[in-house]
Every structure is written in C-alpha cells, then in structure tokens.
Amino acid sequence: AAAAGLGAAARRGLMFRSADGLLDLVEVDTIGLDKTGTVTEGDLKVVAADDAILRVAAGLERFSMHPIARAIVSEAIERGIPLPRGEAITEEPGKGVRGRVDGREWRISTGGPGEIALSNEEGEVGRIRLGDMVRRDSADAINLFVKRGLDVVLLSGDHADVAERIAAEAGVPRVWAEVDPEGKAVWVREAQSAGRRVAFAGDGLNDGPALAAADVGIAMGTGAASSVLVADGVISTWSLKPLAEGFRVADACRTAIRWNQRRSIAYNVVAVSAAAAGLINPLVAAILMPASSAMVIWGSSRVEVSMRRERT
Structure with a gap:
C-alpha cells in the first residue's frame, strides 16, 4: 500500500524520498508556506529602477x-544594459547579496515594501521596486488546506504590508512577515513545541532550515537545489496543487494499510485455526497462503481506486 501511495503521489506531481514522508502528512495539522516562488509566481518583475542602479x-x-x-537580470537584458562582471559575490540568505562591481563594494538588501536597496560604502544609492503575482491555483490549494482543518501560515522576509496583501489574495489566514531563514525554522520549532505536527513548503535557499526542521518538508522542484536536498518530498511543478493532492493520497494510503492489516490478521487467524483443527489439508493450505498475499496486493490497489472515486 505504501508503494502504491508513493506511485499515486508521483503521478500527481509530488515525489517522496520514502513512504514515511507521505504517511506523515496524515498527522500534519499545521502548514507553513514560503511566499516568493511557492504561493506567488516567483516571476518577479521590475516595476521601477534607474538604469545605473539596475x-x-x-x-x-x-x-x-x-x-x-532573475527579475533584475531579465529587466537589464530587456533594456539592453551591458551586464558588468561581479566579483567576490556573497549571498546572505534572507539578507541580500554583497560583492564588487567596477572595483567598488556593493550590497543589495531589503528596502521598503516591495523594494530592494543598493548601497556602497557611502550608503544607499538607489532602490529597485518589484512586483509579484499570486499563482492562479494557489488560492484553490490553500482553500483545500483550510477545509482540511490545517492551520495555514504564510512566512516571508518581506515587509508586513506586502506579505499581508499576498496572504489576503491567496486566502492564507495568518502571516509571519520580516522573518529571516532561521526565523522560519524557529516558527517550525515553536509550533512543534506546542504539540503541532508541521509541514513546510518552500523553494529558496533561505527555506532550507525550515524544510529540515519540519515534520514534513516539501520543496518546489524548480527552486533552489539546496532546498530539494533537505526536503522529504519534492513538487515537480510550480504549483501547490500536488501537495493538496498529496494529503488525499496519504489518507487513502493509510486507509489501505489498515484495511490490509485487519483482513490479513482475520484471514490468517481463520486459516491457521482451520488447519489446526484438521479442516483443511496441506494442498489447500498451500493454495491459501499466496491467496493471502494476493488479497494484500488487491487491497493496496484500492489507493488509486479510492482517489478516482473521490474525483467522481
């Protein structure tokens, strides 16, 4: 049944390293969602920026x-701006990027809501304004999480007003804004300390600590490689729908496992009792043994069958 569940989840775009990750979804009651690239398109656009700053x-x-x-580089290319060579680049997850361009030290950091700031040793020299859109199917998936009774929380390093706007559009009830990568992991651990079973979905380099700390970490497969490496499961598309489907698969898988256990025990108790009483001969017993395995295999096939029945 576990193998059947893994196959059913994979066909829906959600792949797990092991059956444990899938089955753990059944116990999850809280889910944290990264904002950029998970709930939103992640296809940010530059709304306003001076050419020199860009x-x-x-x-x-x-x-x-x-x-x-990607948004900054794409906009520079679209404007026909020659890209300078950056040197000694250091990415600081959740904080920004620093390095040398044209022989000077520069740093990119969070500016105001929806903005990033470019600074050098003399201070801030300008800002770039960015915009992002909620994925069209994010609200549907989040609605399924809420209907399941999950406590759904949006976690973002952005300013509160930006994060709250995205949460309102996507239907996320709660928001944790202006949190760094370790802050996301702290949120996971605090929820776990309160007795919650936590899943976390994210796509970026800065989501690694939270993905590793969660009871079930789910990475967007098209995101940062580091997030995929520490996650229990990977969504193969830019969508939360496979995760919503994953909860349904986990439920069906757990039901099939329990069905197999109950019927296998009952079957073997009856068969062993009959054999001990001399009611069946060795030939019949030899036939009945593989029949027990066949019953388990048939029960496991119910995972996909039950998923299709729910659809209809």
Missing part, C-alpha cells in the same frame, strides 16, 4: 537563481 544590481545578481535576481 546595471550594478544585475552585475551582483547575474549568476543567482533567486527570483529577485
């Missing part, structure tokens, strides 16, 4: 896979 920022971010970095 040029330096693109030099610092040109080799990063973070959604903010």
Whole structure:
C-alpha cells in the first residue's frame, strides 16, 4: 500500500524520498508556506529602477537563481544594459547579496515594501521596486488546506504590508512577515513545541532550515537545489496543487494499510485455526497462503481506486 501511495503521489506531481514522508502528512495539522516562488509566481518583475542602479544590481545578481535576481537580470537584458562582471559575490540568505562591481563594494538588501536597496560604502544609492503575482491555483490549494482543518501560515522576509496583501489574495489566514531563514525554522520549532505536527513548503535557499526542521518538508522542484536536498518530498511543478493532492493520497494510503492489516490478521487467524483443527489439508493450505498475499496486493490497489472515486 505504501508503494502504491508513493506511485499515486508521483503521478500527481509530488515525489517522496520514502513512504514515511507521505504517511506523515496524515498527522500534519499545521502548514507553513514560503511566499516568493511557492504561493506567488516567483516571476518577479521590475516595476521601477534607474538604469545605473539596475546595471550594478544585475552585475551582483547575474549568476543567482533567486527570483529577485532573475527579475533584475531579465529587466537589464530587456533594456539592453551591458551586464558588468561581479566579483567576490556573497549571498546572505534572507539578507541580500554583497560583492564588487567596477572595483567598488556593493550590497543589495531589503528596502521598503516591495523594494530592494543598493548601497556602497557611502550608503544607499538607489532602490529597485518589484512586483509579484499570486499563482492562479494557489488560492484553490490553500482553500483545500483550510477545509482540511490545517492551520495555514504564510512566512516571508518581506515587509508586513506586502506579505499581508499576498496572504489576503491567496486566502492564507495568518502571516509571519520580516522573518529571516532561521526565523522560519524557529516558527517550525515553536509550533512543534506546542504539540503541532508541521509541514513546510518552500523553494529558496533561505527555506532550507525550515524544510529540515519540519515534520514534513516539501520543496518546489524548480527552486533552489539546496532546498530539494533537505526536503522529504519534492513538487515537480510550480504549483501547490500536488501537495493538496498529496494529503488525499496519504489518507487513502493509510486507509489501505489498515484495511490490509485487519483482513490479513482475520484471514490468517481463520486459516491457521482451520488447519489446526484438521479442516483443511496441506494442498489447500498451500493454495491459501499466496491467496493471502494476493488479497494484500488487491487491497493496496484500492489507493488509486479510492482517489478516482473521490474525483467522481
């Protein structure tokens, strides 16, 4: 049944390292969601930026896979701005990026709501304003989480007003804003200390600590490689729908396992008792043994069958 459950989850876009990760979803009562790239498109767009500021920022971010970095570099290329070579680049998860461009030290950090700031040794020199959109199917998936009775929380390093706007659009009841990577992991551990079973879904480098700390960590497969490495499961698409489906698969898998256990025990008790009483001969017993295994296999197939019945 566990193998059947893993297959059913994979067909729906959610792959687990082991059956334990899938079955643990049954016990989850709290789920934390990263904002950028998980609930939102992660396809940030530059709304406003001076060419000179954009040029330096693109030099610092040109080799990063973070959604903010991709937005900056894409905008610079669209404007026809030559990308300078960044040197000694250091990415600080949840804080920003620092490095040298044109022989000067620069740093990108969080600015105001929806903005990042570019600074050098003399201080801030300008800002880049960014915009992001909630994925079209995020609200549907989050609605399924809420209907399941999960405590759903949006966690973001952005300013509170930006995070709250996204949460309102996606239907997320609670928000933790302006949290760094370790802050997300702290949220997970605090919830666990309160007796909660926690799942966390994220896609970025800064989600690694929370993914590792959660009872079930789910990474967006198209996100940072480091998040995939520490997660229990991976969503193969840019969507939370496979995770919503994963909860249903886990329920069906647990039901099938219990069905198999009950019927296998009953079957063997009856068969052994009959054999001990001399009611069946060795040939019949030999036939009945594989029949028990066949019954378990048939019961395991009920995982996919029950999923299809729910759909209809």
